[in-house]
Amino acid sequence: MSCGEDTGTHTHKWVYAFGDGRADGHAGMKELLGGKGANLAEMSRLGLPVPPGFTISTEVCTWFYRHDRRYPDTLVAEVEAALGAIEQSLGARFGDRDLPLLVSVRSGARASMPGMMDTVLNLGINDATVEGLIRRSGDPRFAYDSYRRFLQMYGNVVLNLDHHLFEDILEAYKHGRGVTLDTELGVDDWHAVVGRYQSMITDRLGTPFPQDPRAQLWGAIGAVFGSWMNQRAITYRRLHDIPEDWGTAVTVQAMVFGNMGEDCATGVAFTRSPATGENVFYGEYLVNAQGEDVVAGIRTPQSLTVAGKGDGAGDKPAMEETMPAVYRELAEIRCRLERHYRDMQDIEFTVQQGRLFILQTRNGKRTAAAALKIAVDLAAEGVVTQEEALGRLEPTALDQLLHPTLDPKATKTVIGRGLPASPGASAGRIVFTADVAEKSAERGEQVILCRVETSPEDIHGMHAAAGILTTRGGMTSHAAVVARGMGRTCVVGASGLRIDHRAGVLMAGAHHLAEGDVITLDGSSGEVMLGEVPTIAPALTGDFATLMGWADHARRLVVRTNAETPQDAATARKFGAEGIGLCRTEHMFFDADRIVAVREMIIADTPEERRAALAKIAPMQTRDFADLFRIMAGFPVTIRLLDPPLHEFLPHSEAEIAEVADAAGVDPQCVHQRAIQLAEANPMLGHRGCRLGITFPEIYETQARAIFRAAAEVDRETGATVMPEIMIPLAATRRELEVLKALIDRVAAEEREATGRTVPYLVGTMIELPRAALRAAELAEVAEFFSFGTNDLTQTTFGISRDDSASFLPDYQRLGIVARDPFVTLDTDGVGELLSIAVARGRAVRPDLKIGICGEHGGDPASIRFCESIGLDYVSCSPFRVPIARLAAAQAVQDGTGDRREDR
């Protein structure tokens, strides 16, 4: 319904009442009533005992601004009528000195909007009604405290008087009385402060604080509408593309009090256990208390149910015992709410003189384990469909279920904090080098590898360690990526810690820890703790398998894994991976038994020398690939040919140099010189990817041959279908692919000839450069598949090195320059447009082009949603992310437009 210029003169409905089990509105009327108003109407319509009230619609806001800040003629009468209904329902009266009605006034836009007036509570108090409040509550201190709070809140948000004006008065008063805490002030003190507040208001504004509750009410309504056009709200709307003509609604609701005697109470209830998900009624309450008393924790709350007694809540009487009738009503509401909202609810309630009021209900927060159980149970109970159940789980929460977690009951001494790079909780002895990590692990010790940062040469140590801690690097630093891939606990960029690995010291403030000292890492929170903190093992219950089955049924995207070791590949299969989307061959090159040969290859000056070194590596590569093909039999395996800058493999220490020189039969000085020659200013943009294949074709030739030999071997051995997909990294031009595909095809033909076996294979490319995305049509003329390498594509599109971003990305997030780390969640605006371009142009040329993603984003739910929306065929992620991706892919199908989940 739109609000025309002339509706003010017609009999138009401006005010929507709710309460007493009825309402003019419902949950679907957010546009007219705002989020809060629509929800209150919905609860009331459900028959819940919501404190009565009414909502002035957003149309009034629009009318207000179109008519020089006046209200429609009929508004006052409608408000009066609605107010009358509240008074009748509660038997109280606005401004009555015996039974005064107090109300709250809240703004309510369609979406919550910072910068707008939020809330005025206790409106209706004045010098007369405060007496009624005293009489009703029997607590004069509470009444005057409420009065001065109301003055302060109203003075600030409605009368625009600065906070400090009130604070100064209070401080001066306390100073005069020689006290420092508010709690030391009594009723007379608050009475006095109320007086001083009123004087100050009169001084400042030239008119006294309005004693007339109706004047207070219209003041608050005007303040809400006025705040729609204040500078902060305008800026916020501009930044978030919220149209100005949406307007705000104003909701006025009766205040109810849980502190008016022993027949009053206030509490919180969950319809199921938020910790375990069990279908039990769970909650706490306090007799004769305000809501904030529950939160403040000054008094220990009591259990709602007899069954819940003793479980943290002490064994004081349950509400089930003290207020059986109210309890029964609440228990009945519990069922009704779950049926209606079809999810576990978190309910706030107040009992005012024996009468139950529901203040709020919302989907309850829960642990990952509870979320899983509740979703599966609700589907089993027929409350939600399987599809809906899938939507109830935050995919990333699954991570908690796959790794050990800290025992929540344990005490812990946090000595540092970094980024939660790879989940799980692990304790172990501090070691500072990969070699020591490996040796300690061989002795059966749990160790935590502590480094400033890690490099590919630390891989064996990372594998040996229970956890990895670095003081530098971000969520996609080497340590983070590798640790997630291996399922190792990892905290990175703990910049408050300092590691002096020569001295063998980890400094954390006053703590100086040495090698062998024990610490615990929480990879889900980023915390570093002293000593061993107990952990809880993961229990993959039947619910997990059930939900995953539903997800597999629902999703369209295939989920593959990024893996190069047999262990990782096997783990990923266990987690449901349908093939390998990225096997990084260079990761196979760092093993101790081959790094010397690899280094020999790199320092080679001629193709012949290089071939000689490669000949040593070739049989190992063949074995590597054969292992993967066996594990992934029947599924495709995408093998990326050598990608990283060669200098990553260079020997550094004198000993390493000597070893390589010895193996290659050259002078160590030569090796040293060559290492210097191969050093690069910006290795990420250097001599890597297919540039290696172009300049040193013998490397790719050896790798291709290893692939075809391994495939033929596994085929011969097992008869299983082996489907290698050979991926050329970092291509920017069609010609690179032409040259390298010709090489691969030649090797394939030679091996077909030699083995007599035809291995079906594809040759494709990674799209990881902006130019590749733009020229996708050309590339697709040669490439049979695309795989988006979104790590590199993000680096080049943003011009940000993920290894170096830690020095400014935190500031960027703080200032709202980037909402989320673009290396974690795909930047759909920039990088995403390149993906869309590449998909469209690639498929225009080759309609059956297989397209996937194998960057870190392949395991991020928001990014997976985007992948679904642009029609990719598969996502590939690290093994421990596979279940997350399966669920996220299922949700992405349901989301359709891909927008819904963001609203939750």
Next chain:
Amino acid sequence: MSCGEDTGTHTHKWVYAFGDGRADGHAGMKELLGGKGANLAEMSRLGLPVPPGFTISTEVCTWFYRHDRRYPDTLVAEVEAALGAIEQSLGARFGDRDLPLLVSVRSGARASMPGMMDTVLNLGINDATVEGLIRRSGDPRFAYDSYRRFLQMYGNVVLNLDHHLFEDILEAYKHGRGVTLDTELGVDDWHAVVGRYQSMITDRLGTPFPQDPRAQLWGAIGAVFGSWMNQRAITYRRLHDIPEDWGTAVTVQAMVFGNMGEDCATGVAFTRSPATGENVFYGEYLVNAQGEDVVAGIRTPQSLTVAGKGDGAGDKPAMEETMPAVYRELAEIRCRLERHYRDMQDIEFTVQQGRLFILQTRNGKRTAAAALKIAVDLAAEGVVTQEEALGRLEPTALDQLLHPTLDPKATKTVIGRGLPASPGASAGRIVFTADVAEKSAERGEQVILCRVETSPEDIHGMHAAAGILTTRGGMTSHAAVVARGMGRTCVVGASGLRIDHRAGVLMAGAHHLAEGDVITLDGSSGEVMLGEVPTIAPALTGDFATLMGWADHARRLVVRTNAETPQDAATARKFGAEGIGLCRTEHMFFDADRIVAVREMIIADTPEERRAALAKIAPMQTRDFADLFRIMAGFPVTIRLLDPPLHEFLPHSEAEIAEVADAAGVDPQCVHQRAIQLAEANPMLGHRGCRLGITFPEIYETQARAIFRAAAEVDRETGATVMPEIMIPLAATRRELEVLKALIDRVAAEEREATGRTVPYLVGTMIELPRAALRAAELAEVAEFFSFGTNDLTQTTFGISRDDSASFLPDYQRLGIVARDPFVTLDTDGVGELLSIAVARGRAVRPDLKIGICGEHGGDPASIRFCESIGLDYVSCSPFRVPIARLAAAQAVQDGTGDRREDR
């Protein structure tokens, strides 16, 4: 005209004759006659004495392939008729043993196409006609040598016999005769070789070599048409998008001989001097000689003109004296050709028994100085318009005119070769460090700074040196970019040389040069030479100014310069720059008198410390800007705020560290630690550009303040209009610009308040990241101008670091993966699309958005053409490139679509 299926049965013209001052075709018929056929027809039609001949049209080729490799019925008759006309013209007959006619047969596609049959010469020789040839030439050895050459050529290209078959026979024969050189063989030897060739052909093919000249002719015609469909030609067409149905033509032309006696001659003529451009007839000839004798240089040729005698050509009689009638005819043709082709011509001619034949005419190659003079003269003579004259100059050739060049007469010993990074020729003493360079220069010595590569800390040494030589890096390495900016001679990436700067040795093969030894660099060829090679100083004649004036009149693009020093800015003004498009403030930071303060700023741990250091720099920056504003009064000056990774400024040596620690009053160990902390893995993608401004706002604030103070100062002092354009580098998001523009606007307001002067200014951004180009609409909401930083944009779009590209770009160019170094000439397909996108999206939001380019490409003609085509407002380039850019911008307007020049 298209060739239908049935035209073979109609009377259709297939053959186009030329000769005797007439022709069936003309230059515009390339599609039908191929390039060669059309040109010969044109010359003939002009009345030039072209050896007569005919062209079989491309339609025959098409017909041939549509009819199972048969010819149209009427073709034989048409060829016979055309052959008859040739015979009549020359009084010779095909196959006649007294006066034999010999012909050449050539393929002729629209564009020259490698992989196709090229040429068969001397067709018509057989055992009988060879005798006539002997009689006519009086030179039996020549006749039999021609015969065996014909057999070899025909055998290879028509009969498909491998080269080595002929070579083996010749080698065996020479071995038997005990000689090694062809010149040692006499007439009987060649006669014998002819016999052995014929036997081999008979053995191989089972039939003898065709003695019938008509059989030879049709064999050659068939070979040309057949070669259109050979594999190499097909591949070439595919790579160059040449449609298969274009077909090829076949041109048959009479051979003429300049070696049939003393009334015969052969030579080359230029219509003007190719060295100076002077309007004099210039050329050489040899009496009784073949064309190849002129080329081979065995005999010294004689001058055409009396005036030209003694000028290198010795003082043997000029043709003007020996063959006055022929000379007069040639001199008359000279004028006719220049008038017709409207450019200086390079003419090949032969005199056969007193009769002049013109074999070829084409636009003559010339030096840059000649090109300039000829273009201006031709326009003055009314032969071409000013606009055409502008199109006659290769803009980059102007570079030669602005720098000293090597004396072409000097002898030189080349000891190494690198990339020609910055033109000019300079000799000087070898120095290995910037400090020594500076000290030597202070003593008045010319030095060449030799480094593996340069860094910003070498700037003072580069300034002091006459030339810079590096052994690493590409055309846009630091050394190359800075040297071009300064106008210093520079050769980079001379990878054959080795510099051991500790030992103080430059190794070039066997040469070991020490500090103080003299070398010469040629920055236009990339050569490194031993000792001092004499050079010629540039002379900017009036012609240069004239042509530049025409260019300025014709161009639309504004040309600015990249400059930060007063010297560079003044040079650029002298060369016609209309403002500064890029002032790199960081270049101002390396001066000895401020680097310590800059380093102090960088190692600062807190904003306060940073401000303290900045306070020392601020007055210097203000002076810098004021100097530039004075020089560029009335023109805009774009100042880029600090851009490079901070660690570029870090102190390295102990002495530097101590100096900084001292200035900052901290422990050297601190400085050392901070330096390690600031090191980055990929500095190009690191903490730089506006990321510095975001994290350390005090830096940009100081710079902005210096700009406004300097502008106000110059305004007050001179009343000149100062137009600063403040450029925010490396933005990827709108929000970065919002935050930093707010900062700049605040400083502007504060300074306006303080100085009472309003400085008009713009705030804009560099578009140098793919994301910035894609999100241009958002950025343009904040930015008032865009400047394309195509160096960085190329780096990120391609994912190639220009500092590291030398290890693979040469291979890439060799394999045709990139046609041109994308850091020199804009990659229009990839990077160019991003530019187009940014222009369109930016202007959609802000129609008056000022857009320019300030990467190295701003001085590259092909890139400037692209800038014109997408509607940029200006280009900005280094000072010495400004004239090039002015000319290129003028040509770009004329080109319209921007394609024409590529065809030249």
